Amino acid sequence: MPRSAEQVLASFSGNLTRSDFLVPTGLVGRDGETSQRRFEVYRNNVLSSLSAALAANFPAIQRLLGEEYFKALAVEFVRQSPPTQPVLSEYGADFPEFVRSFPPLADYPYLGDVASLEWVWLKAYHGAELAVTAAEQLKEVAGERLNEVRFKVHPTASSVISQFPIYEIFKVNRDGAAATPVAGGGQGVLVVRPGMHVVVEQVSPETLFLFEQLKQGVSLGAAAEAGLSQFPGFDLGSCLSSLLQTGALAQVLMADT
Amino acid sequence: MSQSERISATVPAGAGLGLKADHYAQILETKPALGFFEVHAENYMGAGGPPHAYLEAIRARYPISLHGVGLSIGGMQPLNKDHLQRVKQVHDRYQPGLFSEHLAWSSHQPAYYNDLLPLPYTEETFQRVADHIDEVQQVLGRQMLLENPSTYVLFEDSVIEETDFLMRVVDKTGCGLLLDVNNVFVSATNSGRSASEYLASFPVEHVGEIHLGGHAPDEDEQGHPLLIDAHDREVADPVWHLYRAVIDRVGAVPTLIEWDAEVPAWEVLYAEAQRAQAILTQRQKQGASYAQVS
Incomplete structure (x- = not known):
């Protein structure tokens, strides 16, 4: 039975922020074969652009943690709390609390207040x-x-x-x-x-x-x-x-x- | 500044650039010759602040094209009404000469993904896209332009060619089209098809604006080229070639250079716009000489 477009998009979106590397069914490359690399372009765009949006909103936290650590932290946050609307200058209201309660950062208790x-x-x-x-x-x-x-x-x-x-x-x-x-x-x-x-x-x-x-x-x-x-x-x-x-x-x- | 002190809203058939915060001051100081600036609606949705102050000053001197990236017109869920109202606020405040959005989706409740994601082309998605465009045009009280996407995957579910899909949407809603020539090249290369053939079946008579941008080369696991629509560099030569052919065919059309990542110095960006402007100017002269002959 053909899937509804709603189901196709739900499956696509559900895989965008997952940490495993599943490719939604029905997505293919030019040979008609499922392509991990092709779907990764979308996943990478989503996680990179949203991490970059958080870096733009919290530049001191990025500077304190370094770009690499910040990106990893931001990706965790994006997976847990993706934006719920498209204005990215309003994304990250919960980020200070996330930083405050992120166990690996427990030795840096000032970070949450700086955020x-x-x-x-x-x-x-x-x-x-x-x-x-x-x-x-x-x-x-x-x-x-x-x-x-x-x-x-x-x-x-x-x-x-x-x-x-x-x-x-x-x-x-x-x-x-x-x-x-x-x-x-x-x-x-x-x-x-x-x-x-x-x-x-x-x-x-x-x-x-x-x-x-x-x-x-x-x-x-x-x-x-x-x-x-x-x-x-x-x-x-x-x-x-x-x-x-x-x-x-x-x-x-x-x-x- | 009162709206009467502004230059006309009409976007001319010349070259324009995406407006970047890094260039605000230089633009206002040097007042470069340019057809228009394009802004992303979502960057001007705050209540106030420097972005509005700069955009007001730039709008006084240049026509603006407003480009939405967050309406998720290609989504299967209802449009976000609050967001559409915020787009309308920006639209009504700056009175852009053109308004455009994408044949793509970016939200699936409850998340917004900040990427232009692809959809299968079916009767079901056609209806939904047409309904969404009707709603946008109704709320904004104007015609919108719909942009063809860049894609990296194909859907087994698709049963309609993209160019047919766009033509039917135009017929149903009365919207116009934004032809992104780089997207055409990227999608055609990624799907192993011919960009020229795609353009041959594109309903060019409905194009109200053209986008040009740079792409990044990669390849998939089969070794096939996989071009990424990165907007992080100069427009590639084959894309200029396709652009020139389109302009020869349809005449001069407002043309935007998109460069959104690794944004270069203003001079580099401006040189790209001048390259597009030269093609448009040449076409306009040809058009004038055709007119003299006939």
């Missing part, structure tokens, strides 16, 4: 535009009303907190910054794209706390109070100014202006 930072960078790069006017707007706000101010956080702004020095690792492996001895200890990183360039800044835990509060829509006064209860000596002025400098706080929202 998370690369993913956030990618989202910022392709994220929505919004003009950054908050610093200018704040100058117009009367002093006694500053506590009421809320902010519209930039749509591309995100933070990553790690117990590892991921900011330095990211800078050295993406921007070609000179490698310096990295002090131990964790780092908080803020990522935002206020214009054409993605800004990646290391910021204090207090600053990240304020960012998360303001992102939730909390007023500046309430966020400052929460900050003081979390961090003795919380300095609202310096935290606010570093958030404004990066462009993470895009616009001031006032209840009645």
Whole structure:
């Protein structure tokens, strides 16, 4: 009985990401014979192009692992979590978690957080535009009303907190910054794209706390109070100014202006 | 930039190049003479960012041909409606002079494979492909061009010649065709057939665009040539030869050089486009002199 085209394509696709080397039935070369080499062209295109897409999205991880190791890791990931839609700049949301829990990489526990930072960078790069006017707007706000101010956080702004020095690792492996001895200890990183360039800044835990509060829509006064209860000596002025400098706080929202 | 500040959308019967991020700045600085740029729709589906900023600036100066690689028109499952809407968004934003997709599939639920995979040519697949093209043309509100594939295998299930299949799809849907001359050469070589004979039966009167690209030579386990449609080098001489014959036959048609892997310096890419342009210009002069004679 002839097979339906649906069955033919299902069999073809099922063999594309398998690790054995089965050729689907009904596929032949010019002599009418089954040809391993010919089907391998498709399998190779699929695995190579999707690995290359992951390398484009996670270049620091590729640099840290080397091209060969990265390719092998990426192929494992592709087999387990192939993309489910055709926009490859959106492929790899689960890759940081995959890296984090890949047993052979257990001795490199910072890799997962570096991958998370690369993913956030990618989202910022392709994220929505919004003009950054908050610093200018704040100058117009009367002093006694500053506590009421809320902010519209930039749509591309995100933070990553790690117990590892991921900011330095990211800078050295993406921007070609000179490698310096990295002090131990964790780092908080803020990522935002206020214009054409993605800004990646290391910021204090207090600053990240304020960012998360303001992102939730909390007023500046309430966020400052929460900050003081979390961090003795919380300095609202310096935290606010570093958030404004990066462009993470895009616009001031006032209840009645 | 407002759309009124843009150059006309119409893609002229000249040579164009695939737009590569590496060349954005140089193109905007040097404003090279070129008929059009072609972009992959899937590369411009983010909400914002530098890719859109550059494409806006380039669209202001050049007509654009929009080329989809992810609709999976040759698939047997329903089209991905969300993805089709995203194609429409890019299409409506940049108002391309041409829109094209492939006689191939790239998704099979739930996976997207990022390759242009072949299908058997049967009554069943013909119906499905025609339905998918109807849907795309309806959603985009325009005619699309369907591109002939490069293939490495043959299906025992196939009962329709590819050129007949394409002709029937054109008749049924009113779509046009994108003739990829390199794909013709690659598929013909890989299946042990004649590229010239394939072209002789190709419905060239429906061709709205031509693609030229480079291929990589290999061989199968029987020692037969196996050409890979790699787009990683110059267009091969036999492909130029076939191209010239097609242009002699049908006249000048918008022609794209595809070079997507191992992308060379801009000058190398531009020289390939000029080579195609020279053939088109020569044909246009001949066309003018034929007209004078008649």
